[in-house]
Amino acid sequence: MTRYSVDLDRRELVASWGTGEGDLSRRIAALPDDADTSALLALARSLTQLSDAAWRTYTHPSSAAGSPEPDGEGWRREREREAFNQVHDAIAAPHLPHGGTMTVSYSPLVESAHRAGRALHGLHDPGGPGGEALAEAVRAEAALELAAVESAELGDLTGRAQQAVLLSREDASPVQVAAADHLLQQDPFGPTALFSAVDPTAAAVAAAHWLAAAAEVAADASGEDPTQVVLEADDIEALPHETPTLVLGLIQDGATPYEAVAALVRHAMHITDGLLLDPVALRDQLEDFEETVAEHTGEDHPDLDDVAVRLTPLDPKRPARDLLEDLLAGIHGCWLLHSAHDGPDEDDDRRDTGDRDDDERAAEHQRRSRERFARLVRETAAARSDRLI
Template sequence: MTRYSIDPDRRELIATWGTGAGDLATRVAPLPTGPGIAVLLDLARALAQLSEAAWLTYTHPASAAASMEPNSEGWRREEERKHFAEVADAIAKPNLPSGGSMVVSYSPLIESANRIGRALHELDDSALTEAVLAETATELTAVENAELGDLTGRTKQAVLLSREDASPVQVAAADRLLKQDPFGPAALCSDLDPTAAAVAAAAHWLAAAADVTADASGHAPVHIVREADNIEALPHETPTLVLGLIEDGATPYEAVTGLVRHALHITDGLLPDPDALREQLDDLEETLAEYSDDEADLDNITLRLTPLDPKRPARDLLEDLLTGIHGCRLLHSEYDDLDHEDDTNAEDWTDEQAEQHQRRSRERFARLVREAAAAHRDRLI
């Protein structure tokens, strides 16, 4: 979301937003010299609240809800998204106190717009009002562009957000990047929506990498990353979970969006899967029963409600899955025939020979993964 600040010395309203590679800022408008700082801060806070409400319609789209029936969560999300068209009117003609009371909207988006309008009404500066209307239009357009998969300009802030759905445009873009570099180029994390990148790139290409490594090692694909953890410490739990979901018939889209949605619900203070929690509690009870009263250290026994970081679930998932691809290569290199084609004992290699060997091994693995990904392209959708 975009943050808004007041520069009290220069009397300026400033907007800032993240891009994945750092934050950007722009001056929205000069501020009138007469009013105190409090009303100016009210305006900045209301603008930030509007941005948060607008981006919530992007991270929690109606398309990701279980039902669109009247008064359901999906219906509520769809109605909130429709309010984009009413924001400008709410700012220009806000609900004002009358007779000791004031109309308050049920819509967080529209109520934020009303708060902006009331602050502007108190400031009574036509140039500032015009600038704020232009700024809110820019922010709403950024959300609309993100929905279309266009993450340029102001919309770049979407790369920092976790979305319950994945844009086909972003999925295709991520797939193209991984085709160029199956290990995950930097642009995958800096330029693309992380949920879409995890769907196309990480989950699909991780599955391909696991298949290639399974052929070389004889281990089942779902166990590959866990086996690689014996070579190098890896966050193997999440990649193994995703590989298991795909093995059970889930598509990369279903596996990734399901995990992200679950984590976002927990972030929102919801309990999305009571049955799964009951199973976790049963397992925890068994764990506690293994300790005697003298040995139990409850501080070291915890229960994770989600395998992902609830503050950044999509990016956390993407990073873990890319690490999983790296783990596949580690295990593949242990079994690949390329490792045994040199007559020279590896212990006698020069640094240059070792580097050449690593490069050939990496290139061979990348080629095999590209072939496997192409052969199973149908599972990407």
């Protein structure tokens, strides 16, 4: 989301947002010299809250909430998204206290817009000198932020919408999945653009597809089960093998890469929101965990006071990007295992007769190994392209 702050030295309202490569900022408007700092901060805070509420409609789309029955979660999300068209008027004519009471909107987005309008009203007379200019700048800024969310929904992450690359989303845009797939075709190990130009959930969907292809290639070379290749590669180099192995297992059981990734990201996002949607599964997990600890300690009723259980294998603060990083590490692990069982070909032998030291030969062998592996993965991914979504 975009964060708004007050530059006290320049007396300016400033907006800043992340891009995946760093943060950008821009000046929104000049602020009145005689305004109290608390009043200025109230304006900045309300705009930050507005941005947070707007981007939540992107990260929590109604399409990911199941049935759109009235008063249900999907219905509520759809109503919040439709509230975009109320923001301008709420800032321009906010609810003000009247007779000791004040109307408060049920919509977090609309209420944050009313707060921004009240903050403007509290600074000075909006019709006074400079007042209308500040109010117009704030309304234009709100419109720009909402337009960025709309662009991100369409899969266009340029301009202000680029901040979507830092957010986890319960759904994945087909446009963004296709963009990530194109980047992985160029570099199956994962180019840096996956983290700066593509929605991380969509990038993880494409990466899951390419991981499954890489696992097939590694399994053919090593004789291992495709679902276990990353775990085997962990013996060669320390890897975050748990999540890639879980995703490979889900895909082998019939899930599409989209289904596997969306389920993991959605579950982690619910944990972040303080929700546990499947308490029965947690109870079963705890029972299995207690049995495992009992077997390990030899005690019938082990003390679990100092033992922690992870509710999600992903980082709940950044689940989609964490998953993407793990899946790309899994592809790297597949290459490690493939390389360990992939002997040099005749071209390698002929090239290695030159006058080069061992380090140069090792580096050249590794480069050719990665090229062979990437070629095989591209062929496998193309042959299984129907499972991408």
